[in-house]
Amino acid sequence: xxxxxxxxxxGDVLSEVGLTQEDGQIVxxxxxxxxxxxxxxxxxxxLSIYVKRLGLGAINAKPSVSILDxxxxxxxxxxDNGMGQVVGTRAMGLGIEKAKRDGAASVGVxxxxxxxxxxxxxQQAVRxxxxxxxxxxxxxxxxxWGGIEPYLGTNxxxxxxxxxxxxxxxxxxxxxVVARGKIITAAKEGRDIPAGWAIDQQGRPTTNAQAAxxxxxxxxxxxxxxxxxxxxDIMSGVLTGAGFGSHVNNIYGDxxxxxxxxxxFHLVDISRFMPIDQFxxxxxxxxxEIKQAPKAxxxxxxxxxxxxESRIQLQRLQEGIPLSPEVYGDLRQTGLEYGxxxxxxxxx
Amino acid sequence: xxxxxxxxxxGDVLSEVGLTQEDGQIVxxxxxxxxxxxxxxxxxxxLSIYVKRLGLGAINAKPSVSILDxxxxxxxxxxDNGMGQVVGTRAMGLGIEKAKRDGAASVGVxxxxxxxxxxxxxQQAVRxxxxxxxxxxxxxxxxxWGGIEPYLGTNxxxxxxxxxxxxxxxxxxxxxVVARGKIITAAKEGRDIPAGWAIDQQGRPTTNAQAAxxxxxxxxxxxxxxxxxxxxDIMSGVLTGAGFGSHVNNIYGDxxxxxxxxxxFHLVDISRFMPIDQFxxxxxxxxxEIKQAPKAxxxxxxxxxxxxESRIQLQRLQEGIPLSPEVYGDLRQTGLEYGxxxxxxxxx
Numbered sequence: 001x002x003x004x005x006x007x008x009x010x011g012d013v014l015s016e017v018g019l020t021q022e023d024g025q026i027v028x029x030x031x032x033x034x035x036x037x038x039x040x041x042x043x044x045x046x047l048s049i050y051v052k053r054l055g056l057g058a059i060n061a062k063p064s065v066s067i068l069d070x071x072x073x074x075x076x077x078x079x080d081n082g083m084g085q086v087v088g089t090r091a092m093g094l095g096i097e098k099a100k101r102d103g104a105a106s107v108g109v110x111x112x113x114x115x116x117x118x119x120x121x122x123q124q125a126v127r128x129x130x131x132x133x134x135x136x137x138x139x140x141x142x143x144x145w146g147g148i149e150p151y152l153g154t155n156x157x158x159x160x161x162x163x164x165x166x167x168x169x170x171x172x173x174x175x176x177v178v179a180r181g182k183i184i185t186a187a188k189e190g191r192d193i194p195a196g197w198a199i200d201q202q203g204r205p206t207t208n209a210q211a212a213x214x215x216x217x218x219x220x221x222x223x224x225x226x227x228x229x230x231x232x233d234i235m236s237g238v239l240t241g242a243g244f245g246s247h248v249n250n251i252y253g254d255x256x257x258x259x260x261x262x263x264x265f266h267l268v269d270i271s272r273f274m275p276i277d278q279f280x281x282x283x284x285x286x287x288x289e290i291k292q293a294p295k296a297x298x299x300x301x302x303x304x305x306x307x308x309e310s311r312i313q314l315q316r317l318q319e320g321i322p323l324s325p326e327v328y329g330d331l332r333q334t335g336l337e338y339g340x341x342x343x344x345x346x347x348x
Numbered sequence: 349x350x351x352x353x354x355x356x357x358x359g360d361v362l363s364e365v366g367l368t369q370e371d372g373q374i375v376x377x378x379x380x381x382x383x384x385x386x387x388x389x390x391x392x393x394x395l396s397i398y399v400k401r402l403g404l405g406a407i408n409a410k411p412s413v414s415i416l417d418x419x420x421x422x423x424x425x426x427x428d429n430g431m432g433q434v435v436g437t438r439a440m441g442l443g444i445e446k447a448k449r450d451g452a453a454s455v456g457v458x459x460x461x462x463x464x465x466x467x468x469x470x471q472q473a474v475r476x477x478x479x480x481x482x483x484x485x486x487x488x489x490x491x492x493w494g495g496i497e498p499y500l501g502t503n504x505x506x507x508x509x510x511x512x513x514x515x516x517x518x519x520x521x522x523x524x525v526v527a528r529g530k531i532i533t534a535a536k537e538g539r540d541i542p543a544g545w546a547i548d549q550q551g552r553p554t555t556n557a558q559a560a561x562x563x564x565x566x567x568x569x570x571x572x573x574x575x576x577x578x579x580x581d582i583m584s585g586v587l588t589g590a591g592f593g594s595h596v597n598n599i600y601g602d603x604x605x606x607x608x609x610x611x612x613f614h615l616v617d618i619s620r621f622m623p624i625d626q627f628x629x630x631x632x633x634x635x636x637e638i639k640q641a642p643k644a645x646x647x648x649x650x651x652x653x654x655x656x657e658s659r660i661q662l663q664r665l666q667e668g669i670p671l672s673p674e675v676y677g678d679l680r681q682t683g684l685e686y687g688x689x690x691x692x693x694x695x696x
Contacts, residue, residue: 071451073421074620103419104454106616131587144638146647151638159579169582171575203644221569227519227653231507234517238630239479239621245634266614268454272422273587282586286593290492290499296551299494305575 009345016338018061030085030116038312041181065090084115099267108240109263118158119172126160133266137236145226148203155232164280170306175229176217235264357693364686366409378433378464386660389529413438432463447615456588457611466506467520474508481614485584493574496551503580512628518654523577524565583612
């Protein structure tokens with residue numbers, strides 16, 4: 001289905017649920033942007049749960065995002081329990097202004113919700129020739145290393161680096177072996193997951209997607225992934241005054257509570273270190289040296305972070321976004337509850 | 349051997365090679381501090397190569413560390429090719445002042461050298477109630493994911509978080525499966541290394557420590573470790589104007605060249621987000637929740653980053669630092685070249 005059409009559909013549904021046109025577009029851009037980059041786990045499949053929480057008042061459709069505190073180099077922002085994409089976009093906008101004015105900005109955000117992909121926010125900052133780090137905590141689905149009970153989220157970690165001749169470098173990864181969204185997608189589609197991704201409620205390895213969702217996702221690289229996830233939770237949750245550890249509420253339950261997700265952004269104005277053109281040509285040189293390096297057996301190409309996603313995007317912009325029957329049905333059902341029929345958007 | 353005695357020995361040797369008393373103490377504290385925390389790969393075993401480079405003029409014994417540029421939230425520092433520990437300590441000191449004044453500091457450092465452990469710098473900032481990230485690039489020993497030729501360093505990544513009742517959380521890790529220093533130690537001691545740590549020059553898995561040093565260390569978690577290592581090199585090397593990728597020179601060769609290592613520090617003043625006591629009690633709560641979590645089979649305890657190292661330190665402060673005959677011999681030889689005999693320091 002054409003990206004532009006799905007965006008219009010999502011914007012219209014969110015409008016019916018109470019978001020402003022502008023905020024609906026932000027969420028639509030984030031979700032469809034994820035699908036375009038091949039990150040279907042964070043794409044339109046999330047619409048139904050967002051709409052459910054908005055409908056129940058567990059997310060504030062019209063938040064008033066505000067600055068709680070500001071110093072020469074920091075910002076503390078209250079998201080007023082708005083959609084994570086909306087809160088994150090406002091916070092990133094304020095951080096971008098600040099970084100350009102003061103050289104860098106360390107931005108903490110409390111009272112937010114699931115913010116979709118980190119890459120979405122990176123693009124906002126990289127366009128402005130800033131280096132950007134974005135992180136968020138998430139409901140607990142991962143045990144500390146050595147434990148069996150979920151405590152940390154799969155807390156994502158993203159960075160963006162502007163390049164010159166080439167696409168910006170955009171890394172966006174979960175601190176689990178895989179994004180939990182991929183397990184959610186597998187469960188929705190009734191597929192098994194590879195061994196090594198998760199353990200079940202009793203701490204046994206499992207390939208059953210539903211058992212994995214009931215159990216615990218494993219951190220990447222064992223203790224190292226655990227440590228990075230912990231750091232992200234401290235910056236996003238403990239420092240900002242948001243929830244942390246098991247005190248971030250579940251997006252798929254806890255419907256009478258706000259999630260109280262926290263985010264942390266670090267923005268750096270490159271021009272305070274060297275002229276932006278010089279930086280970009282150094283990044284280009286690095287990209288070229290990596291792309292031209294000798295390959296391992298079986299590796300046809302060496303990729304930069306975000307490069308594969310950017311190729312998928314080119315393809316999907318032309319050919320449209322493939323929606324599985326399950327996701328299509330789920331989307332259509334969600335829209336129909338608010339009088340918006342996905343079928344009407346199929347061809348225009 | 350008693351930590352205090354080794355420190356005196358190292359200080360005296362470095363003094364003979366041209367460092368000031370103060371700078372010699374900084375390096376001694378870093379090296380012996382690493383041994384105390386059980387990180388022997390970054391401890392006194394490094395003295396001989398430092399002394400060799402200092403003696404040949406490949407490291408500047410009396411650097412004039414200076415601020416090249418400053419904005420409201422950033423600092424760019426030139427290390428004047430001094431010892432990494434010395435340059436890093438000055439840069440961290442300037443960053444700490446700035447973070448306290450302006451709320452946060454993003455500090456880039458160029459023209460530096462191997463800086464020892466990241467944990468050493470973390471301690472400096474955590475004492476001042478700051479959150480701290482420290483990273484450095486390193487000579488290329490790791491291929492980009494999919495490649496076989498070293499391009500990136502094992503670029504270490506460290507963070508420190510102040511706690512209240514408990515020890516601060518101190519993570520210090522290489523972006524390789526293991527710190528290359530551990531392979532160097534194994535090679536020095538003629539031991540094999542576990543499978544999965546490295547590939548040889550032809551790209552084949554190896555357990556021979558020397559073959560691994562001639563070949564390529566593997567990043568942790570494959571593409572994720574590669575991506576994080578890349579990010580560290582961009583911040584530490586590309587952005588600061590230091591060397592990057594294969595343009596950071598080898599500490600164990602390239603004796604006619606400076607290393608041109610770069611570092612990047614990010615310091616955050618907690619009090620700009622919430623009162624420091626509130627933050628510390630939130631960190632304490634998190635630590636308690638993690639320590640009390642149900643354990644996996646075979647796990648007697650769940651550790652926070654840095655907790656094991658801090659226990660080893662307690663023990664080694666009392667019992668002394670165990671030095672293998674190889675390391676002892678190497679140390680003694682290094683000292684004798686400058687008329688300083690390690691034997692004289694054994695008992696007092």
